[in-house]
Amino acid sequence: DQQVKQNSPSLSVQEGRISILNCDYTNSMFDYFLWYKKYPAEGPTFLISISSIKDKNEDGRFTVFLNKSAKHLSLHIVPSQPGDSAVYFCAASNMNRDDKIIFGKGTRLHILP
């Protein structure tokens, strides 16, 4: 049973345009959400996070939106740059339960020239 779902395995976006990566979750106890970026043959790097008490968090070109009622979050990248081409993992955790993070299967983002 997949608790964190990234339904788009891949996404192609023109350079300079907005990239929107989506993530859905099923466990209403999740209270903290993270996005990681991963290049091939490297470890993931932390990108941005959001607590369930917020609905938006922004860091430079990256913004994460959280819709708790829909159990949905999205990562917006604007403007998209060639270096953004990577796999993006959505992840979620429950602070009161344990320190495990549950990862989605990832979305591969291709930035087109």
Place this chain on the structure above:
Amino acid sequence: DGGITQSPKYLFRKEGQNVTLSCEQNLNHDAMYWYRQDPGQGLRLIYYSQIVNDFQKGDIAEGYSVSREKKESFPLTVTSAQKNPTAFYLCATAGLATPEPREQYFGPGTRLTVT
């Protein structure tokens, strides 16, 4: 410089042999984790440890073993009982006492190929 070290980057073993993957950190983080990544599968948790001399099974612990004798080190042994050991293995750490304790930091990974 601070960080997480996983060695070697690439590892090759014959089927039936146990192999140990190393993970060392100098971030003074309390928690350490092992994941494996397979194509289309995302990251799956194998084992994790929140304190020295204690560890818990993750979602796919069968065929693996770990130890946590020192805060800095969390080696993973892939035993011959693991049916599909070929994968990319990632070690991660988290500082449980930091303001954002649930952000995990990953090492560069070890690609294990068993033939």
